[in-house]
Amino acid sequence: MKKMFIVLAAILMQTVAYAQTWNLDKAHANLKFTVTHLMISDVDGRFKDFDATITSSKPDFSDAKFEMTANVASIDTDNEKRDKHLRSPDFFDAEKYPTLSFTSTSLTPAGTNKFKLKGNLTMHGVTKPVTLDLVLRGTKVHPFTKGDMAAFQLSGTISRKEFNISGSPEAVVGDEVVIKANGEFAKAK
Template identity: 35%
Template sequence: MAKANWAIDPTHSEIGFKVKHMMFTNVSGKFDSFSADIQNEETQFETSEIRFSAEVKSINTGNSDRDNHLRSADFFDTDTFGTLTFKSTSITKVNEGQYEIKGDLTIKDVTQNISLGAEYSGLMKDPWGNTRIGLSLNGSINRKNFGLTWNAALETGGVLVGEDIKLSAEVQFVKQ
């Protein structure tokens, strides 16, 4: 069976995250500049090889002071480490339309194997004749495992920034 190549449609995709702020609320953010592609046997999602990268300078939490702090050496150090990447290593079907995607996530030159839950929509034709696939992805990482260790103690106890980062993505890919 021939391999199919798919490119992300950035206008219909969002890569986001959430982290606890002051131990009791979540702050959300996203990356505005990213790319991704998939190569697979068209009708067999389990055969997919997924590659993703994001320009870390494009981080956007809706607050420029916070975004600049995240770009600084306290967090991502974007002058030295401008890109984060993910490359799948395996995809396992869990239930109909539900998959577990394992892969290597690299942030600040630290690579860790992570697991993402994926909801795969299957193939569809859009009104212009393009074949598309859609994915909803979710997972969690500990930011300290990637050298993102900055924090501040709160007078009331606890810390300013949580360790666990919830990852989420809603993405569409177009067959090339």
């Protein structure tokens, strides 16, 4: 029994020792959303202040763990009046709930360089499991920094009502919110 414990501990230490952290290159990243307005048109928005990290020990990222946070007050739809309303208690209540976050719980292959990313999304004080589509766009050595880079694209749809963000009826603001994010990540040295 003791021998088995030592072997398991050695395997765990090896896995931890080779895990790499990848940091978001904020100059080459975005976190966007789209929601239907009046049931006939779409309104796009984004969070201007967000960060993400990846931890992975495998070069194909098949064991990756993703973490993301966004500053709710940084919401931007190119309309200051609407943005102020979205930050209010009618919607996100940015003063009471200043951040939204996502922490992955599993990553399942779904084709070449494609994955189903499951995790817990916390928004407006509510945490719910979500499943998102993730694409590894590629890896390469950065031509100037000579560091390892990886790029990912994330997409999915969530229900705003499930997170108690219900400031307007669905006839005015749709319940389904489409999320799309792109990001380049640099391997930490």
